[in-house]
Amino acid sequence: MPLPRRSLPSIASLRALEALDRLGSATAAAAELSLTQSAVSRQLKTLEESIGHPILTREGRGVRLTPEAADYAARVRGALEQIAQATMRLSSMPRAARSALPSCPPSGCAGWCRACRISRIVTRR
Secondary structure, eight states, X not given: OOOOGGGSOOHHHHHHHHHHHHHSSHHHHHHHHTOXXXXXXXXXXXXXXXXXXXXXXXXXXEEEEOHHHHHHHHHHHHHHHHHHHHHHXXXXXXXXXXHTSOOOOOHHHHHHHHHHHHHHHHHHX
């Protein structure tokens, strides 16, 4: 059963968590993500608020992931790798194969498009 979208943290905060875990510092994570150190800190704070659980312990001027957050970061890393692989597979597909993929407009747009088609049919008769 899919999880409701509201229960998922932002991809930016997950990338910040993964980079902090892998690189060991918010400054290094910021450099890799082309962000400022304070932006990475804000992403991590947003993640803490989103999941409702502390993920960082402050040590002097640095931070360290809690053991639970380190486990979470490892799982996030795997998920981000799967997303990257799926994206590379899709982007390397020939253009004709990509156009065969189904495309669904947002539900509000679908209703509007349906109304347009119906009005065209009615005016033709």
